[in-house]
Amino acid sequence: MKKNNYILKGGRVIDPKQNIDKVMDVGIQNGKFANSETIKDAEIINVSGLIISPGFIDMHVHLRQPGGNHKETIKTGTRAAAAGGFTSLVAMPNTNPAADSTATIEYIRTHTRDDGVVKVYPSGAMTKGGNGKQMASIGSLKEAGVVALTDDGHCIQNFEIMKNIVEYSKTFNLPILDHCEDEDQFTGGVMHKGYWSTVLGMKGIPNTSEALMIARNIMISRDTDWDIHMQHISAKESVDLLRDAQAKGVRVTAEVTPHHISLTDENIKYYDTNYKMNPPLASEEDRLSLIEGLRDGTISVIATDHAPHSETEKLVEFNYAPFGIIGLETAVSVCLTELYHKEVLNISDFISKFTKGPADVLKMEKLGTIIEGKDADITILDLNKEHTICKKSFYSLARNTPFDGYKAKGKAVATIVDGGFIYSELNDIVGSIQK
Amino acid sequence: MDHIWKKKDLLSLYDLNADEITEILDTAEEFKKVNQRNVKKVPALRGKTIVNFFVEPSTRTILSFELAEKRLSADTINISASTSSLKKGETLLDTVRNIEAMQVDLVVIRHSAPGAADFLAKNLNVGVINAGDGAHSHPTQGLLDIFTMREKKGSIKGLNVSIIGDILHGRVARSNIWGLLKLGANVTICGPRTLVPREFEQIGVRVCDKIQDALEGADVVNMLRIQQERQEGGFFPSTAEYSKYFALNKRTIKYLSPDALIMHPGPINRGVELDSEIADGPQSVILEQVTNGLAVRMGVLYLITGFLNNEKK
Structure with a gap:
């Protein structure tokens, strides 16, 4: 519902970027943050007992459009984001065609404007068609509006090609997001290599497939003095490498997904393909190491790697199912349960992983923080709301989640974009998104 | 009933x-x-x-x-x-x-x-x-192997069973291991490390590198078929070298007790993992398995x- 002038009253406002954590009023005027004391004729909305946060950012989302509209679209994906508490997304470029040209970026921006309900920031492919070999037109992509570059889903294997792309991107001030995977070690693998792959007789993917490319990227980042962000890290070895590199001042950052901090390879023992993703769910030791990485700051971002697939595509033999699960509508609930309520992160550090963390990686200073005169994008959390995740109620076109039936504590209960309530479970406030 | x-x-x-x-x-x-x-x-x-x-x-x-x-x-x-x-x-x-x-x-x-x-x-x-x-x-291969062992040796409990060969790609090995452990046997697996996952130690299986160690004291030895494509996959250099170190042949059978059973799930690569005379010899129960x-x-x-x-x- 569009509201012009109002004040969110009595909420606990947490903005890690500005070190704000206090009960205070937040004013919104004509879609922008405003001084609550000077807004005229403002409606009062009581949000006492709730957390008011800058809008959450998910910097790793596959919206599938163009080319994969049977899995997800910009329309359904951004509604799923709204229902999950996200106001901004970074769309991955491995669409069909790949987002390697200004035309595709323009297509995504147009459809976001027409069909989207949250903000979609496109990322561009590093290589043409994501082929891992020829550099894409990076300067033009920047001009068309991409916020980062990635070949997500694949990893450039050649050191020289990768290094040249990182250096070239620095010219245009674009951060690199990398899916770290050594293909020689990965090929044919369907799950984490370890005890459970041995028991189940499935081809394993060793941790070193990811860690080897993390080590490579650390060297490239050091040599080029440019930013490389490691996507969806899963292995203990990766966390250890990044911690050491960051201590030496290398410009590397990392994200982790909600599923890698809450599930392990043991979940695969019944061959449910909703536990099949890349990188794979790893061992309990890896899981604990990722949580430690979040706690000590080595990992500054939580991102979903929302990867929709149709039920038909997933309902096959484990070996033949596509990698990936959806996450937009479960991430905040699962992470509040697993990280905040289990006392891994306090609420300010928790919010930072969804706001300041991704905004810093993306070099978007005005995003993920509350600034007077800037877009009023807000996520409202009820930290203690108990609920059971039910995939039937999702806004996403896809249902490929391992969290159906998960008992969660804590939820995003309202999502505000440009001052408008697009999703709301608050009394008397109706959100605008419809199924 | x-x-x-x-x-x-x-x-x-x-x-x-x-x-x-x-x-x-x-x-x-x-x-x-x-x-x-x-x-x-x-x-x-x-x-x-x-x-x-x-x-x-x-x-x-x-x-x-x-x-x-x-x-x-x-x-x-x-x-x-x-x-x-x-x-x-x-x-x-x-x-x-x-x-x-x-x-x-x-x-x-x-x-x-x-x-x-x-x-x-x-x-x-x-x-x-x-x-x-x-x-x-x-599972039915594992069960028929265990059936044969029980028939010949009376009981599975306490039996020393060695499985030799490609454990990594082997469904026969996995079925034998679980069935035998549940009935109280002592299981040893042996072969080149590229084909023998150490993870099995976590469930109480003994892992050894030398065929001599797997044969000594064994009541049953189950020789697994070694597939040509594993050589192409880079798991070992050649079937000749594999045979030299991991085959049951005239040279290595001396480590095996004359009472021990020799099993193989078939089809046999005669002369690769198992010598012909031994496959057809008095200790072999390969056709009885069938x-x-x-x-x-x-x-x-x-x-x-x-x-x-x-x-x-």
């Missing part, structure tokens, strides 16, 4: 407890007697329909299942990947849903993907018997259909 067996499917020995395994072995003993009669057929499964769906090719396993089904008086049909509509792009689940829609009682499935039988069993009401799913499991396989499969079919009959009542 009240049976311990209460399952519509046989997927892997990992899923079974010692009592369930023992009941299968005891039932198989009765059917072994049937197979030694002049008239080798009993009416136990009359009126039942069984489809043997072998997506991955097989000779002896499908023959053994089909004979077992026919000796129990079931009606059977065999289909393979090339004669099924998988070739037309139908999914495995849809193909088997169609089979189920024709009121078939049991599907015996062989498939190259691990978990394929589990996947079907979970999504369908028809009974599913796993006849081998990739490197995961081949004989017992028939009885074990009859036992499994009998127990599962018995359970399905009770469910329908």
Whole structure:
């Protein structure tokens, strides 16, 4: 519902970027943050007992459009984001065609404007068609509006090609997001290599497939003095490498997904393909190491790697199912349960992983923080709301989640974009998104 | 008679407890007697329909299942990947849903993907018997090996069993390991480290590098087939070098007790993992394994259909 002038009253406002954590009023005027004391004729909305946060950012989302509209679209994906508490997304470029040209970026921006309900920031492919070999037109992509570059889903294997792309991107001030995977070690693998792959007789993917490319990227980042962000890290070895590199001042950052901090390879023992993703769910030791990485700051971002697939595509033999699960509508609930309520992160550090963390990686200073005169994008959390995740109620076109039936504590209960309530479970406030 | 067996499917020995395994072995003993009669057929499964769906090719396993089904008086049909509509792009689940829609009682499935039988069993009401799913499991092979060991040695508890060869890609190895551990055997696995996952130590299996260590003190040695394609995959340099260090031959058999049984799931690469004279020698029970396989499969079919009959009542 569009509201012009109002004040969110009595909420606990947490903005890690500005070190704000206090009960205070937040004013919104004509879609922008405003001084609550000077807004005229403002409606009062009581949000006492709730957390008011800058809008959450998910910097790793596959919206599938163009080319994969049977899995997800910009329309359904951004509604799923709204229902999950996200106001901004970074769309991955491995669409069909790949987002390697200004035309595709323009297509995504147009459809976001027409069909989207949250903000979609496109990322561009590093290589043409994501082929891992020829550099894409990076300067033009920047001009068309991409916020980062990635070949997500694949990893450039050649050191020289990768290094040249990182250096070239620095010219245009674009951060690199990398899916770290050594293909020689990965090929044919369907799950984490370890005890459970041995028991189940499935081809394993060793941790070193990811860690080897993390080590490579650390060297490239050091040599080029440019930013490389490691996507969806899963292995203990990766966390250890990044911690050491960051201590030496290398410009590397990392994200982790909600599923890698809450599930392990043991979940695969019944061959449910909703536990099949890349990188794979790893061992309990890896899981604990990722949580430690979040706690000590080595990992500054939580991102979903929302990867929709149709039920038909997933309902096959484990070996033949596509990698990936959806996450937009479960991430905040699962992470509040697993990280905040289990006392891994306090609420300010928790919010930072969804706001300041991704905004810093993306070099978007005005995003993920509350600034007077800037877009009023807000996520409202009820930290203690108990609920059971039910995939039937999702806004996403896809249902490929391992969290159906998960008992969660804590939820995003309202999502505000440009001052408008697009999703709301608050009394008397109706959100605008419809199924 | 009240049976311990209460399952519509046989997927892997990992899923079974010692009592369930023992009941299968005891039932198989009765059917072994049937197979030694002049008239080798009993009416136990009359009126039942069984489809043997072998997506991955097989000779002896499908023959053994089909004979077992026919000796129990079931009606059977065999289909393979090339004669099924998988070739037309139908999914495995849809193909088997169609089979189920024709009121078939049991599907015996062989498939190259691990978990394929589990996947079907979970999504369908028809009974599913796993006849081998990739490197995961081949429960009737594990059961016939254990049946043969029990028949010759009296009991599995405390028996020292060594499995030698490609454990990593081996469903026979996995089935033997779980079944033997549940019945209280001491299991050793041996081969080049590239083919022998150390993770098995976590479940109490002894892992050794030298064939001498695996042979000394063994009551049973199960030699696994070594496949040519593993050499191409870079797991060992050549079959000649493999034989030099991991074969049971005239040189290495001296470490093995003369009372020990020599087993092999077949097909044998004569001269690669096992010398011909030893395969045909006095300690070898390789053909008896095949004989017992028939009885074990009859036992499994009998127990599962018995359970399905009770469910329908």
